[in-house]
Amino acid sequence: MQKYPMTVEGEATLRAELQRLKTIDRPRVIASIAEAREHGDLKENAEYHAAREQQGFIEGRIQDIEGKLSNSQVIDIKSIPHSGKVLFGTTVTIINCATDASVVYRIVGEDEADIKANRISISSPIARALIGKEEGDVVIVTIPSGTVEYEIEEVQHI
Template sequence: MQKYPMTVEGENALQVELKELKTVQRPAVIKDIALAREHGDLKENAEYHAAREQQGFIEGRIQDIEGKLSTSQIIDVKTIPYTGKVFFGTTVTIINLDTDATVTYRIVGDDEADIKKSRISISSPIARALIGKEEGDVVVVRVPAGDVEYEIDNVEHI
């Protein structure tokens, strides 16, 4: 079975969500279903159907998280010696050589990626181009609009 990389923070976030689903949301929806059943005819009971639908979402998310955790390889970046190179878990500041725009990303696992938080997936084209490079290196990233050149300005091992 293939293992997928995940940071310690990503694992912790999934564990917290899983605990919330199992200990708070699942019992609450079971209670809602029981309460809706008391109202009589289930065929026309909107509360019952809504609660059952919510239960389906919760159970699906629980299975999804458990599956992700079972196939993940937790990588604690703090235990890896800093070499100055870009690798999983590092934070990289890059400069677009065409526009001089500067952007900072942290390279994380697929399930942790969130562009709003400046976290990109290890399997993204930018991350794949950056892996193994050092400060000052120029990388070319293939995007649908063509090739874009970036210079690595800073690599942080956090």
């Protein structure tokens, strides 16, 4: 069975969402279904159908999260000795060699990726090009419109 890498923070976020879904959202929807049933004819009861649809979404999300947690490999970057190499969970500052634009990314698991928060997936083209490289290395990233050269300015294990 394949294990999927996840940061400690990512695991905590998923566990918190799972807890909320099981203890708050699921009971609320069950109460909504019971209340809608009291209104009578279920065939034409929009509240009932909406609550059932929401229940299906919640149950599906619970199963999804439980599956992800059971197949995850939680990696605590703080426990790995700092080697200067880009690893899963590290924060990397890279400079576009053509434009001198600097950007900081944290390499995280697929479920944790959020480009707006500068967290990129381990399976993204940039992360795949960076993994295993060191500060000062130049990497070439293949993107749909061609290639881009980046220089690794700094690697942080935070």
